[in-house]
Amino acid sequence: MTDVTESEIHERPQTPASDGCLSVRNLTTVFTTKRGTVAAVNDVSFDLRAGETLGIVGESGSGKSVTAMSTLGLIPKPSGKVVSGEIWVDGKNLLALDRRSLRAASGSDVAMIFQDPMTSLNPVHRIGAQIAEGILAHRRKPSRADKEAARRRAVELLAAVGVPAPERRARQYPHELSGGMRQRVMIAMAMSCDPKVLIADEPTTALDATIQAQIMRLLREVQRRANVGIMLITHDIGLVAQNVDRVLVMYAGRVVEMGTVEEVLENPKHPYTVGLLRCTPSRLPSDSVRRRLTPIPGLPPNPTDLPPGCSFAPRCSLRGDRERCLLEQPELRPAPTDDHRSACHFLEEVTP
Structure with a gap:
């Protein structure tokens, strides 16, 4: 886990994307527990464009919902706090606002649909x-x-x-x-x-399939009318395949893969994404052949004691006896285009 301090909150400033209604830069959110400090979100950066739907997927505890709560200033205190990063909406860095200004931005700039x-x-x-x-x-x-x-x-x-x-x-x-x-x-x-960004945190989890489809159609209609950017947080790969434009895959608080829905789901370049797809019934139009579901071996790492290298390495079939995966944290890099990025040392060897 990367050591961070509260004094770092405005370090590493970056300019938000000019076409983005939401720009998150180097976001790190930690929680203090009896067992130690947990970086629930660790150095996460992404952009959401107006009229676009961005899907954030991953297992429970991967940091999806904490990313959303950080955006709205809903991290419970004093146990949790955002210790670094910037969140830009409509020319404002939400993390630099006082409580009253942040409350005004909540709803008018960013709104959330809870699970x-x-x-x-x-x-x-x-x-x-x-x-x-x-x-x-x-x-x-x-x-x-x-x-x-x-x-x-x-x-x-x-x-x-x-x-x-x-x-x-x-x-x-x-x-x-x-x-x-x-x-x-x-x-x-x-x-x-009339927010510019709408965050939907597992908005259809408790609904049956028919109502789920109705709610997603409604969100698309709302988006079409208001040109709002939607951040869809879900564990349902099928929901992502049918409803989003771009995907962020999170594991142990980090983004491990990002790209268009077609690139990430049809040509994944991180072993964890491959694992998610193999243990999920497919709804992809291109996948007409039934396949056996295969669970990801092992368990997610202890968030208070993350390994020094790749957090997915202990569960990764691609690692073999490679020392680099255990010792060196991989960074997001083109896979092969800059729009499709993966945090895997050996992404060229990853196959669906």
């Missing part, structure tokens, strides 16, 4: 009031007219995300809605302040 609506929605407040509250949160002293306008806007948003009888639904409580309807409410809340 379980029942833990995000307040069970004792009506749906419409919760959506309106998010709209009014960015006004210091909302007037009665502001509150009425926010109520009307809440109903409009419910209608826009396909909630039937939106006036009636706005007066209901979360427990009165189905899981699919609650997720639509979460999307309406996220879009209430």
Whole structure:
């Protein structure tokens, strides 16, 4: 694990991509535990363009959700903190903002759809009031007219995300809605302040296949109308194959492969990505032949005691007796183009 200090937070400044609605640079987020310090996200950099969907995949504990929470300033304190990096949205470095400015940016610049609506929605407040509250949160002293306008806007948003009888639904409580309807409410809340970036953290995990497809179609329609950039966090490779433009594969807090969905899923250049594909039922159009599912051997490394070299080396079939994998941390490099990158010393030998 790379040693980092809080004083490094503004070191290594880099210019955000000119065409990106979100630019993350050298992000490192750590947590202090009884067993030691854990770098849940370690030196992560990527760009998300307007109108693009970026998929972030990996096993549980790989750093996907912590990356999203770091973007929104939701890392729980004092155990967790962002110790280095920059997160640029609309010309602002979110990590350099004070608490009030960051709160203003949350919702208007970046919004999030959480995995379980029942833990995000307040069970004792009506749906419409919760959506309106998010709209009014960015006004210091909302007037009665502001509150009425926010109520009307809440109903409009419910209608826009396909909630039937939106006036009636706005007066209901979360427990009165189905899981699919609650997720639509979460999307309406996220879009209430017209954000430039929408983060969807496992938005369809608890839904059946039919409702899952409806929610993903809704997200694509929202994206088409508002040209919003979507960061889709998921462990479902099939969902990624059908819904994203580019992919980041994370392992033990680091990005190990990145590229277009076609490059990464059809021609993976990291052994971990190959392992994920081999243990996942394929939904790729090009994969018409049934194949035997093969689990990745071993377990993810202890985050408080990462190996000095490649974190995936103990589970990697490509390593063999090569000492370099155990001693030297691989960096992302072209595989073979700059748009497709892999953090593997021997990426030329990786085959699907």
